[in-house]
Amino acid sequence: MKEYLKRRLKKKIIVFVLSNLLWVLGMAVVIVVMSSMFMAFQSSEESVSSGVVSGNKNLAPEVLAHKSTVEKYASEKGISSEVPFLLAIMMVESGGKGLDPMQSSESAGLDPNGISGPELSIKQGVAHYYQTLQNAKKAGMADDKKAIVQGYNYGSYYPLWLQQNAKRHSVDVAEMYSRDYMAPIQRANGFPSAGTKYNYVNAVSQKDGRTYLYRDSGNFFYAELCFQYIAEGSEGTDATGDLQAGMDGFVVPLKNYxxxxxxxxxxxxxxxxxxxxxxxxxxxxxxxxxxxxxxxxxxxxxxxxxxxxxxxxxxxxxxxxxxxxxxxxxxxxxxxxxxxxxxxxxxxxxxxxxxxxxxxxxxxxxxxxxxxxxxxxxxxx
Ligand SMILES: [Zn+2]
Known part of the structure; x- marks a missing residue:
């Protein structure tokens, strides 16, 4: 999706949700009912989960140049362990380039390009991620990193939607969110072609087999795109030699407690x-x-x-x-x-x-x- 359209979409959704909360809640009830009916037909398809794209791609030097700033704001929010996910998001959003590397101006309620520089972009991007993480905790899925990362694209409401629909994140479920939840809202909000398919061809979509997205309705591959940059086992730093030693060769397993x-x-x-x-x-x-x-x-x-x-x-x-x-x-x-x-x-x-x-x-x-x-x-x- 074109960056401008995506920003516009995200902003529209936030403004829309805030100004039409009751209507959205009513709509959510209808969608829950509809999607549970829908799921009865789809249950066999649902059980076939999509392959996880392995994380072997490197972050660009432009992203790594912002790492210490990301670490600073993640630490302020008490989410230092989330830095690898924030860097992966930046990689997908901008490759680390430009004045708004986290593409976060819309979540600050500003116009696209309303962010005056990378530091503010990162601060706001971390805050947006933090809000999604808080919602994921409320929804009992703080461990579902893909749901949280996907929420950076879909809005911080996404984990709560997952909970209300008794779902965990997967590409299948994310597609349902785009098609059955986001697209109707977008159509009602003045995007008549929202929800129509358009071609979306890259390594991730080709590996999955679905080489399309729904117009004006987010990117249901977003978490998969980001996780290309999250290598298994490299999510955090080991602490060898850095932990308080006990007896019999054991060490204290936490640093702060x-x-x-x-x-x-x-x-x-x-x-x-x-x-x-x-x-x-x-x-x-x-x-x-x-x-x-x-x-x-x-x-x-x-x-x-x-x-x-x-x-x-x-x-x-x-x-x-x-x-x-x-x-x-x-x-x-x-x-x-x-x-x-x-x-x-x-x-x-x-x-x-x-x-x-x-x-x-x-x-x-x-x-x-x-x-x-x-x-x-x-x-x-
Ligand atoms: Zn205990």
């Missing part, structure tokens, strides 16, 4: 209850590092542990990292000590972002085999 609840028996609802691990409160998104080298044996979601990872260490002991906002390390991965494995979150049985760390003598994770992590990490008092 406060111990909030010890291991051991506590009284819960009048009865003794074993707290199986050590709770370390930290900001949502704080990186979690492997306490010791080993093999990732579990990386999944559990009702009470939330998103969690188990690492099997040499000699038999395992460590477990619960309530993560997002898992990075996958099953079978050989991790080094200090390698980034995921991010602190508030998933599962959790009240406030924290890492619940368990240590067990063996892989059984049975309660009589658990060890108190505190003396191992911090020594006996």
């Amino acid at each position: 406060t111990i909030s609840s010890p291991f051991g028996y506590r009284i819960l609802n009048g009865a003794p209850d074993l707290h199986r691990g050590l709770d370390m409160a930290a900001n949502e998104g704080e990186p979690i590092y492997a306490s010791k080298a080993g093999t990732v044996t579990i990386s999944t979601t559990h009702k009470s542990w939330g998103n969690y990872i188990v690492i099997q260490h040499e000699g038999g002991a395992v460590t477990l990292y619960a309530h993560q906002s997002r898992l990075v390390a996958t099953v079978g991965r050989q991790v080094k000590q200090g390698e980034l494995i995921g991010y602190v979150g508030n998933t599962g049985d959790s009240f406030g972002a924290h890492l619940h760390l368990e240590m067990c003598k063996n892989s059984s994770l049975s309660s009589d085999m658990l060890i108190d992590p505190q003396p191992i990490l911090f020594g006996k008092n």
Whole structure:
């Protein structure tokens, strides 16, 4: 899509949503009903997810030149771990060129080209991303990075739309958003040809097989375009040698934390209850590092542990990292000590972002085999 049209589209949508909120909400109900009817017919197609385009492309030097500015504003918002995604977005938006490298003037409520320079563009672009991330957290999908990145193109409302329609982001679902949600709004807003297909041919669309987009209705390949620049395993920086050393070769798996609840028996609802691990409160998104080298044996979601990872260490002991906002390390991965494995979150049985760390003598994770992590990490008092 031409940059001008895209800016105009994004601005139009924001103005439209703000000024017609009730109408939009009513429309959303209709669309939910319609799309659930539609989904009944489409369910077999829906289960075939599109291939993920692997991230092996390099960021342009013009983007890397803005990296420290992106890091500055991401840090101000407490989202330093999002820098790789912000740089990928910049790469797709502008290649790092021009006065508005994040193409963020419209989300500031300014005219296209109303951004006076790269720094303001980046500041506003980070704020727009942050708002989408907040909505993703509200929608319980802070770990769905593609949904958040797609929201940079679709508007920060996108994760909430996903939640209301009981969906996770995929190219199929994003296409539905363009065609069934955005296009009708655009048509009602004075773009009569919104929603008609036009040719869109590049490496990403060709690999997918759909070489089209819907006019005036966003780019449903946007997250895929950006993720070309997110290499697997390079989402964050490892912390080898940079973490507080404990005993038996373990290190403290967080850099910034406060111990909030010890291991051991506590009284819960009048009865003794074993707290199986050590709770370390930290900001949502704080990186979690492997306490010791080993093999990732579990990386999944559990009702009470939330998103969690188990690492099997040499000699038999395992460590477990619960309530993560997002898992990075996958099953079978050989991790080094200090390698980034995921991010602190508030998933599962959790009240406030924290890492619940368990240590067990063996892989059984049975309660009589658990060890108190505190003396191992911090020594006996
Ligand atoms: Zn805990």
